[in-house]
Amino acid sequence: xxxxxxxxxxxxxxxxxxxxGGEAHLKRFGPGSSDAEFEAYLxxxxxxxxxxxxxxxxVNGCGKWFHAARCTATLEVFGTYPAQSTEPPADLxxxxxxxxxxxxxxxxx
Amino acid sequence: xxxxxxSVFALAREALRYHAGWERAWNSPAPKSRYDVIxxxxxxxxxxxxxxxxxxxxITNVAVLEKGWLGGGNTGRNxxxxxxxxxQDPSAAIYEKARSLYExxxxxxxxxxxxxxxxxxxxxxxxxxxxxxxxxxHANSLQGVQTEFISPARVKQLVPIMNIDxxxxxxxxGLWQERGGTAxxxxxxxxxxxxxxGMGMDIIQQCEVTGIRxxxxxxxxxxxxxxxxxxxxxxxxxxxxxxxxAEKAGFRLPIESLALQALVSEPIKPCMDVVxxxxxxxxxxxxxxxxxxxxxxxxxxxxxYTQRGSFHHIxxxxxxxxxxxPVISRxxxxxxxxxxxxxxxDRSPIISKTPLGGCFVNCGWxxxxxxxxxGSGWAMAELIAKGEPGPLAAEFGLNRxxxxxxxxxxxxxxxxx
Ligand SMILES: Cc1cc2nc3c(=O)[nH]c(=O)nc-3n(C[C@H](O)[C@H](O)[C@H](O)COP(=O)(O)OP(=O)(O)OC[C@H]3O[C@@H](n4cnc5c(N)ncnc54)[C@H](O)[C@@H]3O)c2cc1C
Ligand SMILES: [Zn+2]
Numbered sequence: 198x199x200x201x202x203x204x205x206x207x208x209x210x211x212x213x214x215x216x217x218g219g220e221a222h223l224k225r226f227g228p229g230s231s232d233a234e235f236e237a238y239l240x241x242x243x244x245x246x247x248x249x250x251x252x253x254x255x256v257n258g259c260g261k262w263f264h265a266a267r268c269t270a271t272l273e274v275f276g277t278y279p280a281q282s283t284e285p286p287a288d289l290x291x292x293x294x295x296x297x298x299x300x301x302x303x304x305x306x
Numbered sequence: 307x308x309x310x311x312x313s314v315f316a317l318a319r320e321a322l323r324y325h326a327g328w329e330r331a332w333n334s335p336a337p338k339s340r341y342d343v344i345x346x347x348x349x350x351x352x353x354x355x356x357x358x359x360x361x362x363x364x365i366t367n368v369a370v371l372e373k374g375w376l377g378g379g380n381t382g383r384n385x386x387x388x389x390x391x392x393x394q395d396p397s398a399a400i401y402e403k404a405r406s407l408y409e410x411x412x413x414x415x416x417x418x419x420x421x422x423x424x425x426x427x428x429x430x431x432x433x434x435x436x437x438x439x440x441x442x443x444h445a446n447s448l449q450g451v452q453t454e455f456i457s458p459a460r461v462k463q464l465v466p467i468m469n470i471d472x473x474x475x476x477x478x479x480g481l482w483q484e485r486g487g488t489a490x491x492x493x494x495x496x497x498x499x500x501x502x503x504g505m506g507m508d509i510i511q512q513c514e515v516t517g518i519r520x521x522x523x524x525x526x527x528x529x530x531x532x533x534x535x536x537x538x539x540x541x542x543x544x545x546x547x548x549x550x551x552a553e554k555a556g557f558r559l560p561i562e563s564l565a566l567q568a569l570v571s572e573p574i575k576p577c578m579d580v581v582x583x584x585x586x587x588x589x590x591x592x593x594x595x596x597x598x599x600x601x602x603x604x605x606x607x608x609x610x611y612t613q614r615g616s617f618h619h620i621x622x623x624x625x626x627x628x629x630x631x632p633v634i635s636r637x638x639x640x641x642x643x644x645x646x647x648x649x650x651x652d653r654s655p656i657i658s659k660t661p662l663g664g665c666f667v668n669c670g671w672x673x674x675x676x677x678x679x680x681g682s683g684w685a686m687a688e689l690i691a692k693g694e695p696g697p698l699a700a701e702f703g704l705n706r707x708x709x710x711x712x713x714x715x716x717x718x719x720x721x722x723x
Contacts, residue, residue, distance in 0.1 A: 198616060199608075213618050217607035219562075236708040240560035240651050244549035246611045269563070269609045 199267070204277045206259040218252035220244075221264045222284065222303070246270050248293055248300040250285055253277070266293060309504045312416050331496055332503035337510050340536035341369045343690060344528060345543055346515045346551060348372035349381040350491075350676065351668055352543035353498035353509075354683020355690070360505040362684070363691040368507040369537075370499075371530060373514035377495030380545050381676065383613075383645035385568050385602040387581055387590065388677040389426045389486035391453035393442045394713045396701035397654060398449040403698060404681030408489060411680060417497030419489045420595070425580040426486030427461060429630070431475040432586055439481040453483045467577050472629045475587055488581060488592055494679060518555040524663035525555070540665045541690055546611065546646025548669035557661045559669065560707050561648050564605040565615035566673050569642035573597030577633065587626030588619075591634075599634060601627065605647060605673060615644040647672045652706075654713035657685050657699040666690050667704075 199212040208214075219242075226238040243249070249269045254262045264282060266275040266289055275296070276289045284305055293300055300306055310316065310329060320327055343359060345352045348370045359365040372378075388408055390401035407414075408421045430436040443455040458470045461480045470477035499509050510532070517529035518540065527536035542551045546563045573596050583590035588604030603623030606615050620642060628635045650656060650670040655678070657668050668686045671678060685698035695703065701713060 198618075212616060220609075232708055237558070240707045241558045242549070242560070242562050244559075244562050244609060245553075246547070246550050246563075249609055251608065267608075269611050272610070272612055272614075 199272060199274060201253060201265060201274060202277050203255040203258055203261065204263050204279050205261040206255065208255070208258055210258065214255065214257045216254045216256045218254055218262065221250040221252045222305070243302065245302065248275070248297055248302055250302060250305070252280070268297070309416075309500060312418075331500040332509050334511065335508050337369060337371075337508065337513065337530070337532055337535050340527070341508070342367040342537065343539045343541065344368070344535060344537040345370045345541040346528070347379070347542070347544040347547075348376040348495070348499065348509060348511065349379045349543065349545060350377070350494050350498070350679035351381075351545075351671065351682050351686070352541070353495055353502060354679050355541055355543060355668065355686040356502045356507055356683075357498045358683045358687035359691060360502065360507065362687055365691060366505045366507055368502070369535065370502065370507065370509050371513045371515055371528070371535075372509070372511045373531075375511050376499055376509065377492055380645040380647060381495050381679075382492055383568065383643055384491055384676045385590065385592070385600050386488040386491050386676055387426060387486070387583065387592070387674075388421075388489060389483045390451050390677070391442060391446050391481060391483045391486070392715055393445050394654075394715060395445075395449060396713050397715055398446060398451050400681045400685060400698050400702075401678055402449070402451050402681075403684060404678045405485065407680035407684070408677075409485075411489070411494070411497065415497035415501050417493055417500060419493040419497055421487065421489040423485045423487040425464070425482065425484045427456075427464060427480040427482050427580055427582050429461070429477055429582065429584045429586075430479040430481070431477060431584060433478070435586060436478050439479070442481060452485060453481060456480050456482045464580055465578055465582060467631055467633050468582070469630055469632055475584070475626065475629060477630070486581065491676060494676075498683075515551070516554075518551075518662075518665070520556070520662060525665045538664060539690055541668065541686060542665065543668045543686070545648050545669060545671065545675070548648050548667065552660075552667065555660065555662050555665055559656070559667070559704075560650055561656075561670060562609055563611055563646050564608070564649055565610040565612065565644045566602070566605045566647045567615040567620060567642060567644045568600065568602040569620060569639050570594070570598040570600050571634065571637040571639050574599070574637065584626065584630060587623070587630075589623040589627040589630075591627060591631065598640065599637060605649070611646055613644045613646055649673075652712035652714045653716040655682070655702055656704055657682065657689060657695065657702040658704040659689070659693075659695075660704065
C-alpha cells in the first residue's frame with residue numbers, strides 16, 4: 198500500500214484515496230509534428246525499473262492533480278510536487294540521487 | 307540426447323524400482339561461446355519460440371537464457387485460462403491457433419500438460435457487455451471460432467452455484483466457449499524445455515542478460531552474468547521486463563509494466579466445472595484439480611516491477627465475486643501472489659522486428675498470454691527464422707502504433723483475459 202502526500206491540501210493518505218494517472222512530464226506533440234514524435238508522445242513510455250515520475254489525482258480528497266517521484270523496483274515514494282511543474286524540483290532530484298546514485302530519467306537526471 | 311518417453315509403461319517400470327530411474331527432464335549445460343539464435347526469457351513464450359525454431363525450421367543451435375528459474379515469471383503465476391473468442395481477426399487467428407495446439411500439446415510434447423477444455427463463460431453483467439459479446443459471437447462465427455452467446459438460464463445450468471439475480475451485477479447472459487479451459491502452467495514450460503533440450507538446445511537458468519552487444523546496427527550477442535555469448539539472431543521474450551531489455555538494445559517500446567494478482571482458496575469439494583470470468587467486476591474463478599478456487603483480479607494502476615500488488619484490489623475482486631458466488635463467502639484464502647504484466651495501448655501483443663538488425667521482440671501479452679503460448683511461439687519462430695513475419699504475426703508489428711492500425715481488444719474482449 199503506497200502512502201502519498203497531496204502537495205495541495207497537505208493530506209497524507211493511502212493509495213485508495215488517490216488515482217494513478219501515468220507517466221509525468223510528457224511533452225505534448227500535435228498537428229505539425231513528425232509521425233515519430235506523435236507516436237512517441239502517444240504510446241512510448243519510459244517504464245523504468247527504478248525512479249519514475251508520475252501523475253496522481255487526489256480523487257477522494259481535494260480533487261487536484263499532482264506529481265510524484267517513486268521507485269518502481271521497491272515502491273518507495275521519494276516525494277510529491279505540484280502539477281504546475283515542468284520538471285521535478287531540484288531538492289527532490291538531489292534527494293533521489295542520494296538514494297539511487299546514477300539514476301536516469303530523460304533529461305532530468 | 308533424445309529423452310526416454312513418458313508412458314504408462316515407464317510409470318510401471320519406475321514403480322517397480324522405487325522411481326530410481328527417472329532422468330532429468332532437461333540438461334543444464336554451461337553456455338557455449340556462440341549460438342545461431344539466443345532467446346532471452348524462459349517463460350512459455352520464449353520456450354515455445356525455441357521449440358518451433360527446432361520443430362518447424364530445423365534450427366537447433368539455440369540457447370534460452372533465463373535470469374531466474376524456468377517458468378518462474380508470469381508463466382508460473384497465471385490463472386491458466388485458455389480461450390480464443392477475441393473480437394479482431396488477427397487476435398482470433400493467433401489465439402485459435404494456440405488453443406488448437408493446446409488440444410494436442412500433451413501428445414506433441416510427451417508431457418501431460420493437463421489441458422482441460424472444460425469451457426469458459428464470460429459473464430455479461432451490463433447491457434454494454436451484452437451487446438459487446440453478441441458482437442464478438444458474430445465476429446467469431448465469421449472467423450470460424452466456435453463460441454456462442456447464451457442466456458442467463460443456461461449460465462445457471464452450467465454453474466449452479468452462481469447467483470444470477472445479484473442486485474448490482476445481475477447476469478444478463480454470457481459468451482460461452484465450450485472448448486476453452488485451463489492447463490497446468492508449469493507443465494507447459496517443463497514440456498517445452500524438455501523437448502528443446504531433447505533437440506540439443508541449451509536451456510540456461512540463473513543467467514541474467516545484462517547487455518546487448520551490437521555492431522553496425524546489428525546484434526552480435528549478449529552480455530550475461532555468466533559471460534558474453536555471441537549470436538546471429540536474438541529474440542527478446544521477457545514480458546514485464548521488455549522495456550528494460552529494449553533500452554539495452556537501444557530502442558523503446560509502447561509498453562508499461564503493471565502488477566497483476568491472483569489467489570487461491572483452501573480446497574473444497576468439486577462445485578464448479580467450468581471457468582467463469584466476470585469482466586465488469588474484474589474477477590474470474592475456476593476450480594483446480596486439488597479443489598482450490600483459483601481467483602484472479604485486475605491490474606494495479608501504477609508502474610510496478612515488484613511482483614507484489616495492492617491489497618485493496620484483491621478486496622474489490624472478492625467483494626464482487628462474493629455477490630455472484632455467495633458460497634465462497636466463508637472460504638479462507640490460502641495464497642496470494644503477483645506477476646508483472648506488459649501492457650500495450652491496444653491490449654494486443656507485439657511480435658515484431660525491431661530497429662536493431664537481427665533482434666526480434668515478442669511481448670505485450672499483458673494479462674492474457676498464457677493461452678497464446680503455442681501460437682505465439684509458432685509465429686515468433688517463423689519471424690526469427692525467415693526474418694519477416696508470417697501471416698500470424700504480420701498484424702502485430704511495432705509499426706502499427708505509428709500507423710494507427712490498432713488491434714483493439716480493450717473493450718470487447720473484456721479487461722482481463
Ligand atoms: C496473476 C496473473 C494471472 C494471469 N492469468 C492468465 C490467464 O488466466 N490466462 C492467460 O492466458 N494469461 C494469464 N496471465 C498472463 C500470462 O501469465 C502471461 O501473458 C504469460 O505467461 C507471459 O509469458 P512469457 O513467456 O511472455 O513471460 P514470463 O513467463 O514472465 O517469462 C519471461 C521470463 O523472462 C525472464 N527474464 C526477464 N528479464 C531477463 C533478463 N534480463 N535475462 C534473462 N531472463 C530474463 C523472466 O525471469 C521470466 O522468466 C496472467 C498473468 C498474471 C500475472
Ligand atoms: Zn489534496
